Amino acid sequence: MTSRTPPAFLLSGTIVTDGTVVEDAVIAVSGERIAYAGLRTGFDPRSLPRLEEVELPPGTLLLPGLVDLHCHGAAGGDFPGGDLPSARSAVDFLHASGTTTLLASLVTAPREDLLRVAETLRPLSEEGLVAGIHAEGPFLSHARCGAQDPRFLLEPDLHLLRELVESSVGYLRAMTYAPELPGAAALVQAMVDLGVTPSLGHTNADASTTAASLTQAANLLASALGSDARPTVTHLFNGMPSLHHRDPGPVAACLRLAAAGTVAVELVADGVHLHPDTVRMVFALVGGDNVILVTDSMAATGLPDGDYDLGPAGVKVHNGEARLRSNGALAGGTATLLDVVRRTVEAGVDPASAVVSATAVPARILDLQQEVGSLRSGLRADILAVDRDFRPIEVFRRGLSLPRPTAAITAAPAPAS
DSSP: OOOSSOOEEEEEEEEEETTEEEEEEEEEEETTEEEEEEEGGGOOGGGSTTOEEOOOOTTOEEEEOEEESOBOEETTEEGGGTOHHHHHHHHHHHHHTTEEEEOEEEEOOOHHHHHHHHHHTHHHHHTTSSSOEEEEOSSOOSTTOTTSOGGGOOSOOHHHHHHHHHHTTTOEEEEEEOTTSTTHHHHHHHHHHTTOEEEEOSOOOOHHHHHHHHHHHHHHHHHHHOTTOOOEETTTTTTSOOOOTTSOHHHHHHHHHHHTTSOEEEEOOSSSSSOHHHHHHHHHHHOGGGEEEOOOBOTTTTSOSEEEEETTEEEEEETTEEEETTTOOBOOBOOOHHHHHHHHHHTTOOHHHHHHHTTHHHHHHTTOTTTSSSOOTTSBOOEEEEOTTOOEEEEEETTEEOOOOOSOOOOOOOOOO
């Protein structure tokens, strides 16, 4: 299907949504919305005249369109670079790869660059192509800056936060911060007041500082937005001290609070950032409803190995693994979110849990659960058809079938060892 006008159509397969699996199911779409999703026996085709049945291979799985909260670009487009045409190319590639909802993530950069990029990328949000902007910095730890440029790291600056919100016209949806920095508590309060989800990360904090900050953020969000709102943790394990039995650091606090449902933790489960056993352990400890699968993808996603940019930093990609040319630090990922879901399942995680962590959980963080992230009547017709190995068959966004990505897909990175 290639029509640009959403038709009324029917998809048949196994629905995987909201942590459940429904065999012998159908999804009926009318215009941009899902009219029915459930058992075939419960659907009356007479309810939708001129219904077109889309032919899909036997064994097709039907998933909600994927939702990525941490994504710096793809297909040569670098969101932090602030070039709107290349950013549009990245968004087109990501949509066609199954990520039908995403935040455009920035990186630490000079103040004027952050404000310029936030304003430049604004049309992507206004046109509904992205769900907003995620600022990864600049209020981060020098000791755990990773691929963030240490020259531009700052202590919390409420004026700069407000400027970023104004430059993005309110589309700044999330910000990564280090809780041990002076003024972090006031920053968290200001973020919540301005509609920005706090995401703890790139931190050298101890466990008690981490827990106190996340608890503060969770209480403020619950008071402001209700029980579904909660803070997140930016790529758990990466950009923070390793878990140690005598010095547990932020990881222990994040896992405990995620298990309690207080926070949701991001995992870059691409086989490079985390070992598969680590991914399986986190799902077993905290459950899929408290995990957000993300890509941390950068411009090289969908393209061959070579030299790329991540904001102001130069990156070299070898065997699909992105590292700074300056010091070899990991510099984002090159997998799509569907790749991450597939590798999570290959790690031994239940497929329904892996899918919910890439759909319903991040949709709730964005407060878009009545639009995306699930397959049920009335929601936007963002649907991903995949085979049993989670390889893409067809992608629908707002009821339209998207063409397959034109960027040349690289071989999957080798699993971490």
